[in-house]
Amino acid sequence: xxxxxxxxxxxxxxxxxxxxxxxxxxxxxxxxxxxxxxxxxxxxxxxxxxxxxxxxxxxxxxxxxxxxxxxxxxxxxxxxxxxxxxxxxxxxxxxxxxxxxxxxxxxxxxxxxxxxxxxxxxxxxxxxxxxxxxxxxxxxxxxxxxxxxxxxxxxxxxxxxxxxxxxxxxxxxxxxxxxxxxxxxxxxxxxxxxxxxxxxxxxxxxxxxxxxxxxxxxxxxxxxxxxxxxxxxxxxxxxxxxxxxxxxxxxxxxxxxxxxxxxxxxxxxxxxxxxx
Amino acid sequence: xxxxxxxxxxxxxxxxxxxxxxxxxxxxxxxxxxxxxxxxxxxxxxxxxxxxxxxxxxxxxxxxxxxxxxxxxxxxxxxxxxxxxxxxxxxxxxxxxxxxxxxxxxxxxxxxxxxxxxxxxxxxxxxxxxxxxxxxxxxxxxxxxxxxxxxxxxxxxxxxxxxxxxxxxxxxxxxxxxxxxxxxxxxxxxxxxxxxxxxxxxxxxxxxxxxxxxxxxxxxxxxxxxxxxxxxxxxxxxxxxxxxxxxxxxxxxxxxxxxxxxxxxxxxxxxxxxxxxxxxxxxxxxxxxxxxxxxx
Numbered sequence: 001x002x003x004x005x006x007x008x009x010x011x012x013x014x015x016x017x018x019x020x021x022x023x024x025x026x027x028x029x030x031x032x033x034x035x036x037x038x039x040x041x042x043x044x045x046x047x048x049x050x051x052x053x054x055x056x057x058x059x060x061x062x063x064x065x066x067x068x069x070x071x072x073x074x075x076x077x078x079x080x081x082x083x084x085x086x087x088x089x090x091x092x093x094x095x096x097x098x099x100x101x102x103x104x105x106x107x108x109x110x111x112x113x114x115x116x117x118x119x120x121x122x123x124x125x126x127x128x129x130x131x132x133x134x135x136x137x138x139x140x141x142x143x144x145x146x147x148x149x150x151x152x153x154x155x156x157x158x159x160x161x162x163x164x165x166x167x168x169x170x171x172x173x174x175x176x177x178x179x180x181x182x183x184x185x186x187x188x189x190x191x192x193x194x195x196x197x198x199x200x201x202x203x204x205x206x207x208x209x210x211x212x213x214x215x216x217x218x219x220x221x222x223x224x225x226x227x228x229x230x231x232x233x234x235x236x237x238x239x240x241x242x243x244x245x246x247x248x249x250x251x252x253x254x255x256x257x258x259x260x261x262x263x264x265x266x267x268x269x270x271x272x273x274x275x276x
Numbered sequence: 277x278x279x280x281x282x283x284x285x286x287x288x289x290x291x292x293x294x295x296x297x298x299x300x301x302x303x304x305x306x307x308x309x310x311x312x313x314x315x316x317x318x319x320x321x322x323x324x325x326x327x328x329x330x331x332x333x334x335x336x337x338x339x340x341x342x343x344x345x346x347x348x349x350x351x352x353x354x355x356x357x358x359x360x361x362x363x364x365x366x367x368x369x370x371x372x373x374x375x376x377x378x379x380x381x382x383x384x385x386x387x388x389x390x391x392x393x394x395x396x397x398x399x400x401x402x403x404x405x406x407x408x409x410x411x412x413x414x415x416x417x418x419x420x421x422x423x424x425x426x427x428x429x430x431x432x433x434x435x436x437x438x439x440x441x442x443x444x445x446x447x448x449x450x451x452x453x454x455x456x457x458x459x460x461x462x463x464x465x466x467x468x469x470x471x472x473x474x475x476x477x478x479x480x481x482x483x484x485x486x487x488x489x490x491x492x493x494x495x496x497x498x499x500x501x502x503x504x505x506x507x508x509x510x511x512x513x514x515x516x517x518x519x520x521x522x523x524x525x526x527x528x529x530x531x532x533x534x535x536x537x538x539x540x541x542x543x544x545x546x547x548x549x550x551x552x553x554x555x556x557x558x559x560x561x562x563x564x565x566x567x568x569x570x571x572x
Contacts, residue, residue: 009375009376012375012376013375013378015371016371016372016375016382017432019371020381020382020385020386022386022529023385023386023388023389023445023448023449024385026389026400026401026404026445027388027389027400029400029411030396030467031568033403033563034503036493038283038415039458041392041451042408042409043409045409045414045417046409046411046414046415061317072284084458085430087295087299089292089298090292090294090295090296091295091296091297092294093467094290094291094293095289095290095293095294095328097289098286098288098289100289103289103293104294106297109300109305110296110300113300113304115551115554115555115558116304116308116546116551117505117506117527117550117551117554118506119506119527119531119547119549119550120308120311120544120548120550120551121304121307121308121311121547122306122307122322122534123311123314123319123534123540123543123544123547124306124308124310124311124544125303125313126302126321127305127310127321127390128302128307128310143302143303144303146299147299147301147302147303147304148303148304150296150299150300151300151304152297156468170489170529179288179292183292204391207393208392208393208394208396209393209397210393210394210395210508210509210512211509213506213559215535219561226393226395229395229396229399230399230438230512230513231394233399233402233513236326240403241377243399243464247396247399247400249389249412250392250393250396251392251396254391255388255391257383259384262380262384263476265387265453266383266453266457269450269453269454269457270453270454270457
């Protein structure tokens with residue numbers, strides 16, 4: 001390779017910049033529109049906002065229960081994640097470290113869950129949730145998100161656990177750790193990369209989920225961000241400015257977390273795909 | 277553990293697995309099995325009385341035009357987005373892999389749409405497609421091509437294509453990452469060796485890269501097909517299945533008959549058909565994976 005820049009790589013760069021612009025454009029469009037007045041959005045959709053106009057955000061919080069929706073989305077995502085990270089790796093540990101016919105069966109039983117689409121079982125699920133008094137209650141979706149993460153999660157953790165050396169665990173056991181302590185104090189910290197991928201993939205899925213909270217949390221107070229926005233689209237067709245403000249609030253946290261944990265996103269996707 | 281190896285299922289392992297097993301059974305397996313039962317009933321989703329109707333729902337599935345219409349829409353949409361998504365994702369992966377500056381920046385740019393929720397992406401595009409103040413028509417007008425202006429989502433012959441574009445935009449980044457990882461695992465020595473032997477870039481790509489990334493092909497095609505089958509949010513925000521029934525897919529049909537038309541028994545039967553399609557796709561994928569993958 002010479003130091004000289006080849007014309008080919010300049011052309012490639014220009015093409016890539018153009019493509020990247022096309023991909024980011026809809027996001028920029030939403031960002032720009034959130035800072036424009038409704039009139040400006042309608043009059044000149046392409047133009048940049050002329051000033052930092054934040055009335056849309058004020059209206060959004062004044063005219064809807066959006067603050068509540070943000071709290072609800074954060075609550076659902078955080079609590080589900082914490083429980084997922086407690087329950088799923090433990091199950092995988094039980095399956096992977098005590099090999100028997102029963103654990104092998106349970107593993108296959110979990111994996112079968114990956115093929116079942118949510119839409120297939122949602123009607124009976126809601127009936128069941130009503131029976132268990134989980135309907136209209138945050139616990140309902142949380143339990144469903146945990147259940148939904150088990151199939152893929154146990155696959156990921158089980159294959160990762162195969163590469164974790166047994167010797168450390170045996171040493172801990174000899175030193176008097178109970179299996180529970182051995183897992184949480186010795187093995188779990190070694191599963192960090194796997195946990196990172198799990199948290200990222202599930203977190204994004206839960207934060208962005210619509211159907212479950214829409215159907216299970218129908219009462220006004222328990223709406224999530226996605227449910228609020230979908231509601232706006234039907235309701236305030238004349239106030240696009242408000243809807244764009246909500247849109248930006250839903251996108252920005254995901255963008256920030258992506259920028260901070262890029263490598264986990266990539267790892268999560270590739271780990272998932274290799275086992276998929 | 278070697279020292280504690282036992283034939284049976286011991287209590288420690290059981291307590292570790294129990295919570296996951298209970299939740300999984302309670303919130304996935306039991307409702308799935310009940311779906312099979314409900315698919316043979318005329319359950320409306322509300323009343324406590326559930327009437328058994330035998331195979332009537334399945335008979336309706338195989339005879340009604342609404343189901344065949346939804347199946348056709350699903351197949352068209354799914355295949356269209358799978359093919360375009362994979363072609364674009366591989367192209368973008370090659371570009372990002374070869375571009376000299378800003379690899380990380382470009383990878384992120386193509387990945388950002390993946391981060392956005394289905395509902396929000398549907399909403400943003402719905403406005404960009406809008407006849408009066410959407411970007412598409414505004415651009416056409418600026419290019420003095422006003423006669424091409426469209427009601428993009430309202431035009432029955434374009435609706436599926438327009439929804440497909442949104443899904444492709446949102447999905448490509450994900451598949452690109454998988455291709456990129458696969459491309460980066462191809463050993464540069466092989467490429468160099470072929471280069472020394474006088475193979476052209478196209479020859480090298482066809483003879484070395486393609487076979488070595490065939491695993492990524494199978495994975496991405498299966499994932500994109502299955503994701504295509506499950507599309508819901510964008511259709512819900514953008515077209516609600518319309519105009520008419522032109523964008524009603526299987527999942528959307530299932531949702532509409534279940535929640536809007538009070539026929540959850542029929543809805544679950546449609547769901548069972550969806551499961552069959554997914555099982556078939558998965559089986560085919562497993563076969564392909566075994567036979568086509570090249571190991572290094």
